[in-house]
Amino acid sequence: MIKLAPSILAADFNILGEQIKILEESGVQYLHVDVMDGNFVPNISFGPPLISSIRKNSKLVFDVHLMVEEPIRLLNSFKESGADIITVHPEACSDLIKTINTIKEMGLKAAVSLNPETDLNKLDQVLKDLDMVLIMSVNPGFGGQKFMPESLQKIRDLKEKISKAGLAIDIEVDGGINHDNVMDVIRAGANVIVSGTTVFYGDIKTNVNKFEEIFNRFKNEVDHE
Numbered sequence: 464m465i466k467l468a469p470s471i472l473a474a475d476f477n478i479l480g481e482q483i484k485i486l487e488e489s490g491v492q493y494l495h496v497d498v499m500d501g502n503f504v505p506n507i508s509f510g511p512p513l514i515s516s517i518r519k520n521s522k523l524v525f526d527v528h529l530m531v532e533e534p535i536r537l538l539n540s541f542k543e544s545g546a547d548i549i550t551v552h553p554e555a556c557s558d559l560i561k562t563i564n565t566i567k568e569m570g571l572k573a574a575v576s577l578n579p580e581t582d583l584n585k586l587d588q589v590l591k592d593l594d595m596v597l598i599m600s601v602n603p604g605f606g607g608q609k610f611m612p613e614s615l616q617k618i619r620d621l622k623e624k625i626s627k628a629g630l631a632i633d634i635e636v637d638g639g640i641n642h643d644n645v646m647d648v649i650r651a652g653a654n655v656i657v658s659g660t661t662v663f664y665g666d667i668k669t670n671v672n673k674f675e676e677i678f679n680r681f682k683n684e685v686d687h688e
């Protein structure tokens with residue numbers, strides 16, 4: 464099952480609640496929530512108060528991507544605000560094992576995100592405990608960047624690594640994904656697709672439907688193999 468995870472980084476914050484409602488009406492299940500601290504990445508987005516506020520009116524799975532230094536300090540506050548999945552970066556954690564264990568002990572799903580230059584071996588110490596791995600296909604910090612095609616091989620290698628370990632872990636990809644390149648990303652092995660500008664710029668329902676059509680085309684291909 465392939466899931467679209469629209470990133471609210473590209474939303475119009477003046478009408479954020481209405482836009483989330485449109486996503487729900489369009490059949491979306493995940494909401495990707497990009498938290499940036501101006502330190503781990505050179506940009507600041509928003510934090511727990513905004514998440515608490517949208518949580519009140521949404522049943523979507525809140526997929527919270529923490530692009531922050533030492534996220535272990537803030538896990539409780541993101542749990543309280545309504546996160547369902549918390550993603551952290553090994554590049555930002557002095558103790559990744561403890562950080563992942565803390566997320567799991569809170570009863571949340573845990574994920575690790577790798578920057579484009581970070582090797583897959585950074586996952587080795589925690590892979591068996593993860594629900595999801597997020598491959599960044601741009602350098603994190605800003606929406607609207609160009610997809611890095613070298614990410615495709617990284618996704619294939621990750622899929623092989625997960626399958627060799629006999630695990631079932633979601634593979635999410637984030638950055639520069641649009642209607643033209645998403646099929647390549649899925650064929651490489653991703654099953655959770657983050658998209659910001661391609662979902663929120665223009666008509667949201669139409670943009671989501673176009674993604675869903677491509678996901679269905681992929682499913683048909685697989686069924687006929």
Ligand SMILES: O=C(CO)[C@H](O)[C@H](O)COP(=O)(O)O
Nearest residue numbers: 470603604606607639659660
């Ligand atoms: O995490 C991000 C950047 O750090 C954004 O989620 C990501 O870039 C998605 O936005 P877009 O689809 O516009 O590239």
